[in-house]
Amino acid sequence: MNEAREKMPALVDRYNRGVRYVRVSVTSRCNLRCVYCMREEHCDRTVVAEELDYQEICRIIEALAALGVRKVRFTGGEPLLRDDIVDLVRYAKAVDGIETVVLTTNGVLLGQYLDRFLEAGLDGINFSLDTFDEDRYKAITRRNLLADVLGNLESLLRHADMLQVKINVLLLRGINSGELGRFADLTRQWPVTVRFMELMPFDDHQIWRTGKFMGADKILEVLSDLYPALESTQGHATEHFSFHLPGSRGKIAIIPAFTRNFCSQCNRLRITSSGRIMSCLYAKNGVDILAALRDGADNEQLEALFQKALDMKPRDGREAGGKAPRTSMSEIGG
Ligand SMILES: Nc1nc2c(ncn2[C@@H]2O[C@H](COP(=O)(O)OP(=O)(O)OP(=O)(O)O)[C@@H](O)[C@H]2O)c(=O)[nH]1
Ligand SMILES: C[S@@+](CC[C@H](N)C(=O)[O-])C[C@H]1O[C@@H](n2cnc3c(N)ncnc32)[C@H](O)[C@@H]1O
Ligand code: SF4
Ligand code: SF4
Numbered sequence: 664m665n666e667a668r669e670k671m672p673a674l675v676d677r678y679n680r681g682v683r684y685v686r687v688s689v690t691s692r693c694n695l696r697c698v699y700c701m702r703e704e705h706c707d708r709t710v711v712a713e714e715l716d717y718q719e720i721c722r723i724i725e726a727l728a729a730l731g732v733r734k735v736r737f738t739g740g741e742p743l744l745r746d747d748i749v750d751l752v753r754y755a756k757a758v759d760g761i762e763t764v765v766l767t768t769n770g771v772l773l774g775q776y777l778d779r780f781l782e783a784g785l786d787g788i789n790f791s792l793d794t795f796d797e798d799r800y801k802a803i804t805r806r807n808l809l810a811d812v813l814g815n816l817e818s819l820l821r822h823a824d825m826l827q828v829k830i831n832v833l834l835l836r837g838i839n840s841g842e843l844g845r846f847a848d849l850t851r852q853w854p855v856t857v858r859f860m861e862l863m864p865f866d867d868h869q870i871w872r873t874g875k876f877m878g879a880d881k882i883l884e885v886l887s888d889l890y891p892a893l894e895s896t897q898g899h900a901t902e903h904f905s906f907h908l909p910g911s912r913g914k915i916a917i918i919p920a921f922t923r924n925f926c927s928q929c930n931r932l933r934i935t936s937s938g939r940i941m942s943c944l945y946a947k948n949g950v951d952i953l954a955a956l957r958d959g960a961d962n963e964q965l966e967a968l969f970q971k972a973l974d975m976k977p978r979d980g981r982e983a984g985g986k987a988p989r990t991s992m993s994e995i996g997g
Pocket of ligand 3: 693694696697739740741791995
């Protein structure tokens with residue numbers, strides 16, 4: 664590998680932040696309807712022609728890897744609804760320069776994929792689960808699939824020494840906040856990171872304005888009360904607060920996605936399922952790459968599009984777009 668290229672990626676924004684990490688939303692379709700993410704009427708009949716296809720996603724990853732990107736996360740919507748998801752993982756792993764390939768999933772379909780993901784070289788899975796209670800699961804996701812999801816979580820935990828496992832728990836005051844201890848206890852037995860996340864206002868105002876928001880300070884207070892022996896440890900990127908319980912195998916973290924600003928270190932670019940390059944989770948406008956790919960753009964033209972998107976990257980996402988944020992995480996992928 665070219666060392667100069669490693670020191671500074673080719674894609675750099677106006678604030679001198681280089682891009683190392685791309686999050687690709689491979690579909691906006693989903694088999695759940697989480698109340699903090701999408702409405703029941705969310706359309707699942709995405710015209711497939713408007714979704715990036717396999718070749719197009721591969722091309723984007725290759726082009727970005729040549730420009731210094733080292734990590735790929737597949738997300739959505741629900742990425743496991745794409746039947747080429749294992750091939751995408753395998754392909755991304757084989758691209759020169761890409762070191763880490765991970766995905767974020769709701770776990771509903773994980774059982775049928777896990778072995779193939781391991782064989783394809785997937786480095787990690789972020790598994791989103793907010794409750795162990797059946798009625799609550801149904802209330803949050805509007806689907807009755809908890810039994811399947813728990814079965815798949817158990818299989819994943821049993822493989823946690825073969826890939827990095829993180830459990831994303833979105834905490835909602837008065838809904839699942841009482842389950843914090845049950846989730847944290849998973850780290851005693853398993854080498855996983857359990858991450859408690861703040862709600863963000865990307866839910867078409869379904870619950871954002873109903874007082875269910877639970878901030879990082881409150882989460883920290885509850886955790887400290889439950890576990891006086893909690894020890895601070897080094898967290899990763901979005902994990903601003905990170906801890907472990909004495910004698911435990913895993914870690915506990917808090918993602919203060921709303922109340923804290925971790926933008927100064929941001930090394931991310933996002934690709935939406937409909938083929939737009941987004942410079943920030945809060946960005947409203949992106950740059951269309953789908954049309955360019957379908958018009959036969961060469962690598963130089965793609966680089967110009969990535970740079971164009973990056974030139975729009977705000978210093979701070981929340982200040983730039985927080986007042987009227989997007990209506991759902993599903994197209995941009997969280
Ligand atoms: N503000 C902000 N929040 C983010 C960003 N990326 C992820 N998040 C928050 O973190 C939550 C979990 O995202 P994941 O898909 O698990 O990814 P991640 O935490 O970035 O994972 P890593 O790749 O391990 O750093 C999202 O739902 C967001 O709330 C970001 O770039 N900016
Ligand atoms: C948009 S989902 C896509 C991947 C997959 N469907 C899943 O749920 O893991 C990615 C992450 O975004 C989180 N998310 C969705 N809506 C959110 C919101 N309004 N605030 C904070 N996080 C949100 C989910 O909990 C999930 O961990
Ligand atoms: S958070 Fe994930 S699982 Fe829930 S509706 Fe959004 S995309 Fe689907
Ligand atoms: S809010 Fe925007 S700039 Fe800040 S970390 Fe997230 S994506 Fe990066």
